[in-house]
Every structure is written in structure tokens, then in C-alpha cells.
Amino acid sequence: xxxxVLVTGGARRLGKAIADALxxxxxNVLIASRTASLAFDLAAPGAPERLFETAQAAAPDLCAxxxxxxxxxxxxxxxxxxxxxxxxxxVDAPRALTALLASxxxxxxxxxxxxxxxxxxxxxxxxxxxxxxxLLAATFEDARRFAGRVRVNAVAPGPVLPxxxxxxxxxxxxLGRHPTPQEVAxxxxxxxxxxxxxxxxxxxxxxxSITFQT
Numbered sequence: 001x002x003x004x005v006l007v008t009g010g011a012r013r014l015g016k017a018i019a020d021a022l023x024x025x026x027x028n029v030l031i032a033s034r035t036a037s038l039a040f041d042l043a044a045p046g047a048p049e050r051l052f053e054t055a056q057a058a059a060p061d062l063c064a065x066x067x068x069x070x071x072x073x074x075x076x077x078x079x080x081x082x083x084x085x086x087x088x089x090x091v092d093a094p095r096a097l098t099a100l101l102a103s104x105x106x107x108x109x110x111x112x113x114x115x116x117x118x119x120x121x122x123x124x125x126x127x128x129x130x131x132x133x134x135l136l137a138a139t140f141e142d143a144r145r146f147a148g149r150v151r152v153n154a155v156a157p158g159p160v161l162p163x164x165x166x167x168x169x170x171x172x173x174x175l176g177r178h179p180t181p182q183e184v185a186x187x188x189x190x191x192x193x194x195x196x197x198x199x200x201x202x203x204x205x206x207x208x209s210i211t212f213q214t
Contacts, residue, residue, distance in 0.1 A: 002027040004059035005192065006051075008093070009069030011036045014112070014160060014181050018066055021185035022192070030055050030062070033069065042069055043088040048096035056104065063107040064192050067094035067135075070112070073128040083127055090131035095138050102146040110191045111139050111154040112184075115205035118156055119212035136201065143199030151198040153191040157184045158205025173206030 002025060010019040010031035019029045032038040032051055038058075040051045056062050071086045078086065094111055101107045117132035125133070136154065143152040159178045184204045191197065203209040 002192075003061040003063040004028040004030060004055075005064035005066060006030045006032060006038075006055045006062060006097075007066045007068055008032045008042065008051075008097070010066070014157065014184060015066075015068040017181035018068060018112075018185045018188050021182065021189055022066075025189055027064075027192075028059060028061075030059060042093040043085040048093045049100065052097060052100040062101075063105070065097050065101055065107070065109045066112065066188055066192075067097060067109065068112040069093070070131075071128065073126045078127050086127055087131055087134075090128070091134045091138065094135060095142065098138075098142050098146070098150065098152060102142075102150040106149055108151045108192050109142070109153070110188050111135050111152070112188075113139075113154050113156040113201065115156040115158040115203050115209045116212075118201070118203065118209045139201065140199055147198060151191075151195070153194070153197060153199065154201045155184055155187045155191065156201055156203045156205065156209065158203065158208040160184055160204075173208045174210060175206040177206050179204045179206055 005022055005027045007015055007019045007029060009015040011033040019031055023029050030038060032040055034041055038054060040047050070090050098109045113136055114132045116129055117136045139152055139154045160181055187202045187204050
């Protein structure tokens with residue numbers, strides 16, 4: 001039987017779809033966001049540690065984390081304080097939460113990436129996309145580091161839901177369709193239950209990532 005899973009950024013949009021899908025599969029879902037019952041600003045100093053402690057106190061059977069919370073950027077320039085905040089939420093907090101789960105026993109982590117992070121780096125990459133590349137690298141590193149304690153995998157959604165206040169075009173997909181939030185949630189649920197899988201990245205992108213290959 002599933003235990004308790006913590007979903008960061010799980011109150012809205014893709015995070016909500018993931019949380020709802022996991023509940024339907026029998027998970028006890030804890031949601032962390034700035035507006036949820038576990039209200040934490042993951043960019044604040046020590047926030048991941050306080051969040052984990054609070055979540056574990058609420059549910060001692062906590063055994064899984066979905067690192068979904070993220071900040072977006074639409075251009076290549078950000079003030080230093082905003083860039084630090086973006087990286088704290090998109091990279092540092094997921095890594096800290098993964099390490100904390102590993103220090104408390106067995107479990108599973110799924111990091112939510114972006115299928116564009118699977119393409120070769122470009123000078124046009126935004127800070128957001130670079131942060132997702134760094135989280136991709138962290139997925140592999142943490143899977144090796146915590147093997148035997150915590151399985152660390154990732155999903156890489158394609159054009160599912162554009163960031164709020166952003167009208168970027170999703171682009172064409174080889175399958176001729178864009179993925180749905182439910183399909184991303186299904187992939188997350190699979191990786192949480194796949195006991196022989198770690199260090200895997202599952203694109204859910206209508207095949208878009210294969211167009212990045214040369």
C-alpha cells in the first residue's frame with residue numbers, strides 16, 4: 001500500500017493534477033506551497049528542512065516526495081536576488097528534500113523537469129531552463145548517491161500548461177498532440193511505484209524531445 005507523499009507546489013495546475021492522481025491511487029498526499037496547509041516559501045533559508053520536519057511530524061510514514069514547485073523566467077536576464085530565489089526553489093530545495101528523505105530511511109523521489117532540458121545547452125537558455133538542466137543532472141547524481149535508500153527519478157513534461165502570464169507557443173510534436181496533466185501525473189505515479197527503477201527520466205511530451213536529438 002502507498003504511504004504518504006509530499007508534493008511541492010501541489011495546490012494548483014500541474015501539481016494539483018499530480019496530487020489528485022496520487023490520492024486516487026491510495027496515497028496520503030501532503031501539499032506544500034505558499035498557500036497550502038503546509039505553507040512554506042522554499043526560497044527562505046532553512047525552509048526545506050522545516051518543511052520536511054513538519055511533514056514528517058504530520059505523517060510519520062512519509063516515504064515519497066514529488067519536487068514539482070518551480071519559478072519561471074521568460075528571458076535570459078534576471079536581477080541577482082531573483083536569480084538566487086529561482087535557483088533556491090528549482091534546484092536547491094529539491095536536492096535538500098531528497099537528502100532529508102534519504103537520511104530518514106527508504107523512499108522515492110520524482111523531480112519534475114521540462115522536456116527542453118533534454119536538449120543540448122544553448123546561449124539562449126533562460127535561467128529557468130538552466131535550473132531544470134541542473135535538476136536533471138542532480139537527478140542522476142542523487143540516484144547514484146542514495147541508491148539503496150531512495151530511488152530518484154524524473155518526469156520531463158512537454159507543452160502541458162504554459163506558465164501563468166506567459167503565452168509562449170508549445171511547438172509541434174511528432175505525435176501531433178500535446179500531453180495532458182493527467183498523463184504527466186500518471187508517469188509520476190508509475191515512477192513512485194517502480195521499485196526497480198532509479199535514475200530514469202520519462203519524457204511526457206508528445207515526442208517533442210526526440211526532435212532535439214541530432
